[in-house]
Amino acid sequence: xxxxxTNISGTSTSDLMVEMRGVNKWYGDFHVLRDIDxxxxxxxxxxxxxxxxxxxxxxxxxxxxxxEHQQGDIVVGGxxxxxxxxxxxxxxxxxxxxxxxxxxxxxxxVLENCCIAPMWVQKKPRKEAxxxxxxxxxxxxxxxxxxxxxGQLSGGQQQRVAIARSLCMHPDxxxxxxxxxxxxxxxxxxxxxxxxxxxxxxxxxxxxxxxxGFAKTxxxxxxxxxxxxxxxxxxxxxxxxxxxxxxxxLFLSQIxxx
Amino acid sequence: MIxxxxxxxxxxxxSSSVGPVAWLRGNLFNxxxxxxxxxxxxxxxxxxxxxxxxxxxxxxxxxxxxRDDCSREGACWVFVNARFTxxxxxxxxxxxxxxxxxxxxxxxxxxxxxxxxxLPFKRWVAVFALVGFPVVAYVLLHGGYFDLPRVPTHRxxxxxxxxxxxxxxxxxxxxxxxxxxxxxxxxxxIVKSFCVVFIEFWRGVPLITxxxxxxxxxxxxxxxxxxxxxxxxxxxxxxLFQSAYMAEVIRxxxxxxxxGQEEAAAALGMTYWKRMGLIVLPQALKMMIPGIVNTFxxxxxxxxxVMIIGLFDLLGIVQAALSDSRWLGxxxxxxxxxxxxxxxxxxxxxxYSQYLERKLHTGHKR
Numbered sequence: 001x002x003x004x005x006t007n008i009s010g011t012s013t014s015d016l017m018v019e020m021r022g023v024n025k026w027y028g029d030f031h032v033l034r035d036i037d038x039x040x041x042x043x044x045x046x047x048x049x050x051x052x053x054x055x056x057x058x059x060x061x062x063x064x065x066x067x068e069h070q071q072g073d074i075v076v077g078g079x080x081x082x083x084x085x086x087x088x089x090x091x092x093x094x095x096x097x098x099x100x101x102x103x104x105x106x107x108x109x110v111l112e113n114c115c116i117a118p119m120w121v122q123k124k125p126r127k128e129a130x131x132x133x134x135x136x137x138x139x140x141x142x143x144x145x146x147x148x149x150x151g152q153l154s155g156g157q158q159q160r161v162a163i164a165r166s167l168c169m170h171p172d173x174x175x176x177x178x179x180x181x182x183x184x185x186x187x188x189x190x191x192x193x194x195x196x197x198x199x200x201x202x203x204x205x206x207x208x209x210x211x212x213g214f215a216k217t218x219x220x221x222x223x224x225x226x227x228x229x230x231x232x233x234x235x236x237x238x239x240x241x242x243x244x245x246x247x248x249x250l251f252l253s254q255i256x257x258x
Numbered sequence: 259m260i261x262x263x264x265x266x267x268x269x270x271x272x273s274s275s276v277g278p279v280a281w282l283r284g285n286l287f288n289x290x291x292x293x294x295x296x297x298x299x300x301x302x303x304x305x306x307x308x309x310x311x312x313x314x315x316x317x318x319x320x321x322x323x324x325r326d327d328c329s330r331e332g333a334c335w336v337f338v339n340a341r342f343t344x345x346x347x348x349x350x351x352x353x354x355x356x357x358x359x360x361x362x363x364x365x366x367x368x369x370x371x372x373x374x375x376x377l378p379f380k381r382w383v384a385v386f387a388l389v390g391f392p393v394v395a396y397v398l399l400h401g402g403y404f405d406l407p408r409v410p411t412h413r414x415x416x417x418x419x420x421x422x423x424x425x426x427x428x429x430x431x432x433x434x435x436x437x438x439x440x441x442x443x444x445x446x447x448i449v450k451s452f453c454v455v456f457i458e459f460w461r462g463v464p465l466i467t468x469x470x471x472x473x474x475x476x477x478x479x480x481x482x483x484x485x486x487x488x489x490x491x492x493x494x495x496x497x498l499f500q501s502a503y504m505a506e507v508i509r510x511x512x513x514x515x516x517x518g519q520e521e522a523a524a525a526l527g528m529t530y531w532k533r534m535g536l537i538v539l540p541q542a543l544k545m546m547i548p549g550i551v552n553t554f555x556x557x558x559x560x561x562x563x564v565m566i567i568g569l570f571d572l573l574g575i576v577q578a579a580l581s582d583s584r585w586l587g588x589x590x591x592x593x594x595x596x597x598x599x600x601x602x603x604x605x606x607x608x609x610y611s612q613y614l615e616r617k618l619h620t621g622h623k624r
Contacts, residue, residue, distance in 0.1 A: 066521050085529075093527035103522035107541050107618075116536060117526035162522075169526060 016075070017042050017173050017204045018063055023072035025058060025228075032058050033069065034228040040173070045205045047215040047236075050225035051251060056208040059225070060175045063206070064088075064095045077172050093121060096166030100178040102158040104150035104165070110137065111146040114165045122169070129168070136164040140194050156187025160194055167198075174198065176207040210255060216240065224248045314594075325585060337588040338595045341579045345595070348415015348570050354407065357398045358418055364391060365421070373610060375617070388429070411489040415570035417599060419489075423496060423561040423571065424603075428554050430497035435504025440534060442509055453505070460502035465563050468495045473567035492564050500557045507553055511546035512538065544618045551611035555604045572596055 018040040025033040032055045040046055048056045061067040062074060065081060065088045074081040076091045105113050114133035118124045124132075137143040140160040142153075150158055159179055166174060176195065180188045192214050199205055199218040209215070215222050215236055222239040224232045224247075232239070232248045240256075243249045274280055286296040317332025320339070328334035338345070347358050368387045371377050402408040414422070441453035460468070472495035473488060480486065515538050523533040543550070565574040576592045579585065 064525055066524065089527050089529060092525055095525070097522075097525035099518060099522060099525075101516075101518055103516075103518035105519065105522070105537055105541075107544065117528065120532055120536060121527045165526070 015042050015078075016040065017044070017077055018206070019073075019075040020059075020062075021073045023059075023062060023069045023074060025055075025062065025067065025069045025071075032228050033062070036072070036228075036230060038223070038230065040204060040206060042172070042204055043202045044220050045199050045203075045218050046207070046221050046223060047219040048206065048208045048223045048225060049210060049212075049215070049251070049255075050231075054225040055228040056225050057177050060177060060206050060208055063173075063175060064092050064097055066097075093169060094172045096169060096171030096174045098159070098162050098166060098174065098176045098179045100182050102150070102155070102162045102182075104158055104162055106150050109147055109149055110142070110153070110161050113150065113161060114168045117165070118168050133164070133168050136167045137161070139167075139197075140164045141190075154187060155183045156190045159183065159187075159191045163191075163194055163198070173204045173206065176205065176209065178208050178210075180209065180211055212240070212256060224251065226251070325588075333591050333594070334588055335591065337579075337585050337591050341576075341585075344416060344579065345572065345575055345599075346417045348419055348575055349413040350415070350418070351407075351409060351413065354401070354409055357401070357406065357409075361395045361398050362418070364394065365425075411487050412569075414489065416575045417572045419564075419569060420558075420561050420572040421603075423493065423564060424554075424558045426493050427496045427500050427557050427561070430493075431500035431504045431553075431557065432550070434497065434501035435508050436539065438501060438505035439508035439512060442505065443512060457502045457505050460499050461506070465496070465499050465560055466566060468499050469563055469567050471495070488567065489569065492567060492569060496557070496561065496564075500553065500560075503553050503556075504550070507546055507549040508542065510549065511542035514545055515541050544615075547611050547615050547618075551607055555607055558604055558607070559600060572599055 016039055018038065020036050020038040023033055023036040024031070036059055038059075048060065050056050058067050062069045063076060063081075077094050079087060079091055081088065081091060104110075105116070108116060111130060111133055114136065115126065115129040118129040118132065119126060134143055134146065137146055140163055142157055142160050142164070145153060145157060145161075150161065153161065163179075179195070180191050183191065188211070192211060195205075195207070195214065196218055205218075207214070207219075219236045221233055222236050223230055224239075224243075224245075226247050232243065232245050234244075239248075240252065243252055270276075287293045313332045315332075317329070318335055319328045319332065320335050322328065322336040323340060325334070325336070327336050343352070343355070347355055350358055368383065368391060371383050372380065372387065377383075397403050398406070399414065400409060400411070438453045438457055441449045442457065444450050444453070469492055472491040476491055477485065519537055519541065520533050523537040528536065561571055562573040564571055565577070570578060573596050576596045580589045580592050
């Protein structure tokens with residue numbers, strides 16, 4: 001728990017975890033990200049929403065360089081993101097990511113999924129890595145499945161394992177890329193519960209999600225994106241009750257309308 | 259509305275649907291057309307099997323030393339018996355055969371050790387099999403060290419040579435194939451084009467030409483005074499040729515792995531080689547076991563082509579024996595024996611690959 005403690009204490013200081021300045025990205029001719037400016041402080045919880053194709057996923061994937069940006073600066077935990085592979089790997093070690101389709105390693109057991117990066121990237125001894133992995137698996141309430149393979153678990157269970165796998169690397173920031181979109185409705189809650197707990201412990205989080213209930217309970221800021229731009233950002237209460245831009249109003253009326 | 263208050267006991271299935279009679283009725287005689295096919299099939303089987311068994315076993319001659327010991331009513335296994343040592347060891351000196359036998363014993367022990375799951379120390383045995391054993395085998399087979407008389411490679415032959423060519427080919431082609439397959443998917447243009455050219459060149463030429471070039475052309479390019487052993491040249495040619503095929507098989511496997519796997523590994527901070535070695539390749543290779551073993555089996559049989567550069571593998575030595583004037587007219591026995599030996603090895607590989615597939619299956623869909 002020392003990690004969480006430092007995160008909480010870190011919240012008081014205003015050091016920036018993620019900083020994006022004038023970030024632009026193109027897929028061929030298609031301009032996916034347009035002049036993105038974003039600052040995320042340590043311990044801040046940010047929810048990013050917007051219609052599909054608006055560049056939400058692309059934006060957070062730029063933070064750990066799964067996507068390459070062509071213009072602008074990204075600084076993660078004080079390290080500027082460049083082409084340098086060593087530096088990219090250094091940033092990735094401190095940035096956890098949870099994917100829409102979980103992307104667990106199907107040839108490894110749940111426990112091995114959680115241990116493989118600590119053992120091979122951080123060079124932890126197997127015993128230590130396993131003990132720690134078990135602690136995180138208990139936290140996401142799935143420790144009893146540790147010996148199973150991902151293919152034997154439900155979607156919600158797999159996503160919780162994926163969260164534990166990221167936490168085992170002691171990340172400073174967690175990126176969530178639509179973590180509940182591929183889940184059956186009855187499994188969404190079990191994943192959101194884990195994410196809410198994580199938020200309460202002070203983890204810095206950037207979540208791309210359409211779960212507006214989650215945004216209202218945990219987010220410090222909600223960001224609305226459309227056509228590759230950040231249209232509006234605000235604290236959840238004014239964002240939902242009093243959206244400024246027309247596009248935000250339209251979007252919110254569509255997803256909250258029924 | 260509740261239909262039934264008591265739980266129905268489990269009852270056995272009706273006897274007409276279980277047991278051998280039911281199986282016969284269900285699978286072989288379920289209708290007039292199927293019955294006719296079954297009967298025709300049985301008749302063809304009868305026509306084929308009976309004479310074969312009579313020729314190969316019942317009327318066959320097993321013991322003796324010359325062709326006069328054969329009645330010619332069935333197979334004359336005397337021929338194979340008399341030439342057996344040659345078929346296995348080629349022209350290896352008779353007094354030194356114990357050396358080849360030690361290598362054989364070591365070879366099969368190592369394979370069995372690695373294949374049987376219960377045996378311990380797999381990692382160390384594998385390291386020894388790849389590093390230590392080749393040196394031991396070379397020293398023993400080739401000699402020239404520790405007072406062992408030198409046996410030049412042109413005297414090696416028979417099954418020994420076939421196994422040597424096949425093993426070196428397989429052990430060499432797999433890693434080279436993996437590197438080529440990764441290279442072909444690389445983003446670096448120079449690496450990529452080198453791999454593409456290499457693969458397409460070797461896949462485009464027949465193995466016979468490769469072996470012929472290795473044996474005839476290569477010495478012309480090498481500076482005078484440097485000569486590479488003919489067997490080594492054949493081994494290099496065979497390995498490079500098969501690695502191109504292997505590369506394409508493995509590339510197919512790599513393409514079947516979802517992109518998310520590499521992304522997840524990358525997001526955990528793994529380097530390229532760790533992403534490949536720990537996440538992508540284990541899954542791809544597992545998926546590609548049938549393709550890899552298929553390539554291995556065709557490699558095993560392709561080793562017979564070394565005949566054309568004057569090396570006598572199992573088939574080559576059988577053919578050479580057939581032209582012996584004392585044993586003219588026994589080609590059928592010779593070829594049946596060679597075919598049987600090849601079949602044993604290829605069939606074992608095929609069965610082991612099926613076993614591996616079942617064992618490594620971890621119940622995942624993706």
